[in-house]
Amino acid sequence: MGDISIFLQHLTNGISLGSLYALIAIGYTMVYGILRLINFAHGDIFMLGVYLTYYGVVYTALPWWIVFLLAPLLTGFVGILLEKTAYKPLRGSARITILISAIGASFLLQNLGIVIFGGRPRAFPVPQTLNHVVKLGGVSINVVTFIIPAVTILLLIGLTYFTTKTKTGLAMRALSKDYETASLMGIDINRIISITFFMGSFLAAIGGILWGSRYPQLMPLMGSMPGLKSFIAAVVGGIGNITGAVIGGFILGLGEIMLVALLPRLSGYRDAFAFILLIIILLVKPSGLMGGIREKV
Amino acid sequence: MLKIEDLHMRFGGVVACNGFNAEIETGQIVGLIGPNGAGKTTIFNVITGVYKPTAGQILYSPAANEHHQLSGLGPDKIAKLGVCRTFQNIRLFGELSVLENVFIGNHLRVKSDVFSTVFRLPHYLVEEKRMYEKSLYLLEKIGLQDSRDEKASSLPYGMQRRLEIARALATDPKLLLLDEPAAGMNPQETMELIQFIREIKQEFDLTIFLIEHHMDVIMEISEKIYVLDHGLLIAEGDPSEIQQNERVVEAYLGVG
């Protein structure tokens, strides 16, 4: 009994971490789908989302759930701004150039974070509603562990509806399939790209809020590792493929938690797990588990 | 020289080449024609190893007692065996100089190792000198000796096509594949090109396989012609036979 309940605890932890990776990975995969660009700054957008929420809850009189909605919206606009300043001027350049700009943008956000928010860690103000422990058949689990996958699933349903049923969503998919044809068909590329960045950043910020509720320590560099890992999740699932990003996120989250749980001696290597998985996937099945974008020769 | 048997190439569900057969004798100039999208460049890509064929044989025999199966080899291996090509959509090393482009063509025959090149050991210097001399000779051959230090991408279109041929010649090919060498050239330049192809064939002892849209070029220069339509071989023969072939006239010449 004890073993099973501990296992279940690990399982729920893994699922909730996986959901967080999935939420961030979607932003990577959407941007990559359209621009063939690794948005290195995406993890830092995630960090920004958490900090905006922190300031909203701590320094304004707004109720927490309003801040939890406003902060992601605001983060979404920062995402648009990022694209307009660091990426748009480079459209048409070699990919390596845009990657360099992306890395620059990532460092800019991180260090702006240090300048503005300060380097010292802060505690995320987790609302009481989300922060209490329930007992389920001998397993004590924080409510937020359940809320995370639930919110993720809701957002995924919404996203699936958006990309398959709305005109903008369809245009987005057309653009990721064939950039040239789509642009010839009169799709307003700039608008679609802005929307893509907005949605990716919005989801990353929601992921950030959930992350903060689960691991309530904020630091300006907190986005870098989750960002890289979520990108890996996107590659594992097949970059450009939203379902793939979610599956990759869960594999990564569960894998990490289970590695630490089952092989405690290797727990120091937790951060290496994702990268090793990435390299295996790239060598064995570069298009990812669900099949991603096929590059033309 | 080259014997292609029952070549198939499919990309997913798209059939680019469906059972192509051809035979090129040593010393011949052979043409490959067909309407746009007939699969001509695909065949070149398969011969040079850019794609691995779905099925079929490509037998390459540079000498009487030397035979190679090209299918499955990588492009660099195939180039080393003496099969070199030019590209339909010119692929020069754009940022490098004209001379460097041809010089790089020599690289595959280099015997010195990399450390000899860094330390500039005597045996490498001898090799390098020979490579430069050969490159300069080839540039002279195509009339670009005066622009040797210019950036390759800054050359006019027709010159870029010639430079590609010179670069390919630097690899010491036995079989040269030319993908639309006359594309974008005016009649005057085209006539010069025909002359040029004949000249290099003589001088470097080449066998030439070429794709071309200019019918006058193909008919003038080829000893044998293969006609492709929708991945299928619809005719083969010498120029006069092809000109009289009804299927060809129907599929291609009548329209064009």
Next chain:
Amino acid sequence: MNEKSKTPVTLIILALTIVGLYLANRFLDAYQIRIINLSGIYVTLGLSMNLINGMTGMFSLGHAGFMAIGAYTVGILTMPVTMKEMNFFMQPIVPFLADVEWGFLPSLFAAGLISVLLGVLIGAPVLRLTDDYLAIATLGFAEIIRVVFTNTQSLTNGALGLKGIPNYTNTWWSWGVALITIWFISFLMKGTYGKAFLAIREDEVAARAMGISLFKHKVMSFAFGCFFAGVAGGLMAGLLGTIDPNMFRITLTFNILLIVVLGGLGKIGGTVVSAVIVTVMMEVLRFLDEAIDLGFVRLKGIPGMRMVVFSIILILVVIVREKGLLQRTKGRELTYAKN
């Protein structure tokens, strides 16, 4: 092509460098000497990254990892036996290294070679990946190396790091290695293999069609890059005297990338100049991060401001330079979003 006229210029620059270093050692203080040392090391680092990224057109972000390998190799090999015992108090060092005490030169060589060995071993499988995948995979390798070094207590002393590494690095070492790197890479690029690297950068398909084996040449370029990065890491260990795994984070790679981008991808001279400028600027702009006292007024520094400035410079340089380039090559096919 005019080699004869170049030789005297090279000799003059060489002589000036030696005289300059001699004068610097005589008249400058320890802090300034340290900046000169760092400049030399960053020249080597910048060139080694430029060889991989700028001249061969791969996009590797593994430099911090290669440097870590080099730094630890030199640290462990040169550290006196008694010092090792003091360092490894949590867990004794593995026996075969416990009694080792090498000189600086063989240690630097070992640093370069081990860096090549590990770099190629883990890098070779992923070198066939395209730009962005290669970037993320090499970044991953650097992280894996860091994680491994944090956990192999009996080999690297884990998170505690190594203290008391002999300070062998002086301006002659740092700039001597820098000059050798400049010489090596210049001559490499002049020869036929270097031209093959450039061909791969320009167009992989055409390069292969000309008989250039992509794998062989990419591994070669990568290995040379690893070697010099490893040696530079070793020099860094000999300069700082103290190393720990957290020094070798991606920030370090970012600094080198900044040097390469400012100096120009594929440019040797540019990289040398920008390495010196960036290193000096990093120090000069330190006041942005730290409080400074001007006597009459005390300015409060803002931590992180320095890197903000550098990040902005990086983005601006990329954009401004690319705008110029785009105008010159107008009409060529778009590469962004298409390939």
